[in-house]
Amino acid sequence: MPHDTSKLQPATQCIHAGYDPREHHHAANPPIYLTSTFEFDTAQACAKAFAGVPEPCQTHIYSRLTNPTNEILESRLAQIEKAEAAVSFSSGMGAISSVFWTFLKAGDVLISSNRVYGCTYALLAHQLTKFAIKVEFVDFTDIQKVKEVCNKYKEVAILYTESIQNPTNDVVDLEELAKIAHSHKAKFIVDNTFASPLGCNPLQFGADIVVHSATKYLIGGICTAGCAMGSAADMTMVRFIGLKDCTGAVLDAAMAFAMIQGLETLDLRVRCMSQNAAKLAEFLEKHPAVEKVVSTGLPSHPQAELVKKYIKIPNGLFSCYLKGGYDQCCTMMNKFQLALRAVSLGKTHTLVNHPASMTHSTYSVEEKLKYGIADNMIRISAGCEDIIDIINDFKQALE
Numbered sequence: 001m002p003h004d005t006s007k008l009q010p011a012t013q014c015i016h017a018g019y020d021p022r023e024h025h026h027a028a029n030p031p032i033y034l035t036s037t038f039e040f041d042t043a044q045a046c047a048k049a050f051a052g053v054p055e056p057c058q059t060h061i062y063s064r065l066t067n068p069t070n071e072i073l074e075s076r077l078a079q080i081e082k083a084e085a086a087v088s089f090s091s092g093m094g095a096i097s098s099v100f101w102t103f104l105k106a107g108d109v110l111i112s113s114n115r116v117y118g119c120t121y122a123l124l125a126h127q128l129t130k131f132a133i134k135v136e137f138v139d140f141t142d143i144q145k146v147k148e149v150c151n152k153y154k155e156v157a158i159l160y161t162e163s164i165q166n167p168t169n170d171v172v173d174l175e176e177l178a179k180i181a182h183s184h185k186a187k188f189i190v191d192n193t194f195a196s197p198l199g200c201n202p203l204q205f206g207a208d209i210v211v212h213s214a215t216k217y218l219i220g221g222i223c224t225a226g227c228a229m230g231s232a233a234d235m236t237m238v239r240f241i242g243l244k245d246c247t248g249a250v251l252d253a254a255m256a257f258a259m260i261q262g263l264e265t266l267d268l269r270v271r272c273m274s275q276n277a278a279k280l281a282e283f284l285e286k287h288p289a290v291e292k293v294v295s296t297g298l299p300s301h302p303q304a305e306l307v308k309k310y311i312k313i314p315n316g317l318f319s320c321y322l323k324g325g326y327d328q329c330c331t332m333m334n335k336f337q338l339a340l341r342a343v344s345l346g347k348t349h350t351l352v353n354h355p356a357s358m359t360h361s362t363y364s365v366e367e368k369l370k371y372g373i374a375d376n377m378i379r380i381s382a383g384c385e386d387i388i389d390i391i392n393d394f395k396q397a398l399e
């Protein structure tokens with residue numbers, strides 16, 4: 001088993017990075033440290049750990065800060081997202097809010113893409129604003145507009161986007177956005193959930209911090225989880241300010257173990273979902289009941305050039321616009337026999353969601369209209385079932 005896994009392929013890193021069985025009684029799977037607290041040899045060793053200069057064998061204090069199982073997971077996550085360091089969380093929202101609380105203060109300006117996950121939108125639009133943080137929403141597929149809005153302010157604290165936007169599946173120009181962020185001394189924070197670390201690595205294109213709802217591809221939907229990745233300095237701040245003091249959204253060691261297991265099959269699942277999504281999207285694009293499909297797996301994607309540049313594996317999720325509106329979506333959704341009517345993505349089951357009335361119901365009717373969260377749009381997360389069965393289910397649902 002190689003120790004330096006940094007030069008290996010991502011699929012191999014997903015299985016080997018961060019763990020050496022020889023350091024753990026040759027156990028093929030890592031141990032689960034189910035403990036809240038850690039004992040110190042001496043009172044002086046306690047003081048040293050609290051002062052941030054622990055004895056090498058006494059680095060853990062309390063599991064809300066660090067835990068050995070989570071550490072294995074975090075070094076694996078950092079490697080696959082090509083980051084110096086990672087912090088694990090109990091949910092994607094735990095990761096996102098911890099990062100925001102770490103780097104924002106009253107009076108700051110945060111500029112966000114206007115199409116983001118519904119609860120991220122609620123946090124930005126309705127919660128952070130309670131703390132005198134100015135939040136502006138812009139169409140991040142329009143670089144000129146982003147520049148114009150940033151130029152209104154002397155300083156911008158954070159530029160925030162999703163690499164592939166929820167729920168419309170637009171792809172943003174990460175390099176251009178990073179340039180804008182850095183010319184305003186802002187941190188460029190990217191939610192990379194839709195792409196997965198195997199599909200895109202925003203840190204390589206200038207992002208400062210990447211966050212994930214690890215609930216999705218990374219852990220495969222068995223529980224909620226999250227992570228943030230970036231420089232070691234930023235992740236230390238996120239851990240000791242955002243996680244330790246602000247949110248406490250710590251990932252339980254048992255669930256850290258579950259994610260380590262999940263990562264072992266990440267490459268297989270991501271590729272299977274990607275292929276199934278592309279085939280299903282192709283079928284739906286030609287169907288007479290469908291107005292249009294937006295999928296990174298189809299040549300018709302509106303930002304095909306950006307897909308080519310940034311997306312290594314098309315994501316397993318796409319948006320499908322039916323001819324008609326909400327009623328047609330309901331009729332179709334109620335007929336599924338295999339696909340689950342459920343939020344989320346990256347699960348082995350195919351999932352079907354109506355964003356306007358489900359994940360994105362946090363947007364007002366006017367905002368949905370303005371930002372393109374259409375009533376006739378269904379968001380489809382292809383699972384790992386046989387594509388013949390998936391397509392047959394959609395065929396009968398559209399009859």
Ligand SMILES: Cc1ncc(COP(=O)(O)O)c(C=O)c1O
Pocket residue numbers: 091092093094117119120162166191193194212213214215224225226344
């Ligand atoms: C893009 C994106 N970011 C963040 C989240 C929030 O993650 P979690 O549900 O794990 O808190 C979600 C959830 O669906 C999401 O789709």
